[in-house]
Every structure is written in structure tokens, then in C-alpha cells.
């Protein structure tokens with residue numbers, strides 16, 4: 381996928397109705413622009429260009445109504461953001477979001493074991509090129525001998 385078709389896919393996605401909130405939130409725009417621009421085209425196509433849209437919901441302040449006014453024949457993947465993500469160093473926020481999106485690109489069906497799901501998503505995020513960012517985020521959030529940290533350190 382060429383850089384210009386990646387750009388137009390991202391622009392189309394960002395301009396879709398559910399993401400109107402992005403227009404008033406330049407910090408989130410910057411974060412997603414960096415994240416998506418660095419993702420492989422194939423993953424972008426799967427996440428942004430498929431019949432099952434990725435809908436990113438803005439952080440919730442006390443409560444919020446979300447109106448989905450169009451039919452979603454193949455469902456949707458909804459990513460709910462947390463405002464605290466913007467308080468973290470940019471690389472960590474990118475790593476965390478890459479991990480979340482990677483969950484949607486793991487080829488096997490989700491397991492009952494959440495750790496297993498996280499380990500698989502981490503591997504996908506590392507393959508996409510977010511190993512450093514993910515390692516930084518995990519290093520802040522988890523004990524240094526946590527299986528996710530060890531697996532990311534050993535990721536190719």
C-alpha cells in the first residue's frame with residue numbers, strides 16, 4: 381500500500397461521522413496521526429478499510445451519549461479512550477494504542493486467558509514496529525519480571 385493511499389485511508393477514517401469529536405481535539409489527532417502513519421498498510425486496511433469499522437470514542441467526562449445512526453451490518457470495533465493517555469509520554473501512549481489495535485489483528489480467536497490475549501497482541505504490535513514504545517509503557521505499568529515485559533524484550 382502506497383504512502384498516499386495510506387494517507388487517504390486515514391483521512392477518510394478520521395473524517396467519518398463518529399470521529400467528528402476529533403476536530404476539537406488536536407492532541408488526540410496528533411496521537412492517532414503518529415500511530416496510524418507508522419502502522420503497516422495491511423493492518424490499516426484491516427482496521428480502517430473493512431466492513432467492520434473501527435470507532436474511537438473520546439474520553440468520557442462523567443457520561444456521554446453516543447448515537448450510532450447508521451446500520452453496522454458487520455458490527456464495529458469500538459476503542460474507548462481514557463483522558464489519562466494524554467498525560468503519558470507520547471511514545472508510551474502510542475505503544476498502548478498500538479497494543480489495543482493489535483488485539484483486533486491477532487489471527488487466532490480471543491482466549492479466555494487475558495494474559496494470553498495480551499501476549500499475542502504485544503507480538504503483533506512489535507511486528508508492526510512499536511516494540512520500543514510498548515516496552516516503555518509496560519516498563520512503567522508492570523513489574524520488571526512480568527511475562528509481557530519478558531516477551532516484548534525477546535520479541536524479534
Ligand SMILES: [Zn+2]
Nearest residue numbers: 483497498501
Ligand atoms: Zn490488551
